[in-house]
Amino acid sequence: MRALIQRVTEASVTVDGAVIGEIGPGLLILVCAMEGDDAGKSATLAAKISKLRIFKDDAGKMNRSLADTGGAALIVSQFTLAADTSRGNRPGFSQAAKPDQGRALYQQFVQDMGALGIPTATGSFGADMAVRLTNDGPVTIWLDL
Template identity: 55%
Template structure:
């Protein structure tokens, strides 16, 4: 499982002209699910993300977690995080998980966020989405459960 986590001051996701998810200060999590990913990996990934101390404290040091700043989370499915560009110029996405299982694990991950924060916004799995954000810093972190 892979996540691209962006610290944001605001983020939203739009489908067919309608905003379906919107947050203020917090994390935009672009989440990719691979073939062999499991609920245990989703738990491990969320545990890492939820505890990341990448918000600034009163001294300007990145010392505060999502909970410390009462941050929000927008989770958007992103199978393209499994793009393989080794051959040619057209990416292959064969390493991405099968849609039904990937959606199940995406929903499971969002449920973990909801459990811990009480609120989570999401995109629409498999839909053509437009994601807008104001990256704060900018601060972007790449996480992969294969190396956590």
């Protein structure tokens, strides 16, 4: 699985003019299931993200995790993280999981994050979404498992 995480002070997702998910301080997680991924990779990714020490401690150093801070996660499916731009100028997405598998793994990832005690909000799989965020730092990290 692939994820692009951004530390945020707030973030939201809007579909058809209605806000369907929003958080305060925490992480915006753009996630993509790749061909061959399974529930084990979802659990591993969730555990890794929940423990990443990318939030400031009292001394101002990145030394606290999402779990430590009590922050939330806004989780948005994003198959374009699978883009292959090695040939020409039009990205290919053949490395992304097929839609049914992608949806199942996205939902599994949301469940895995929640099971770790992380408050979650979500986008809508396959929808045309508008994502709004206020980057904190900015801190943006790419994870590829």
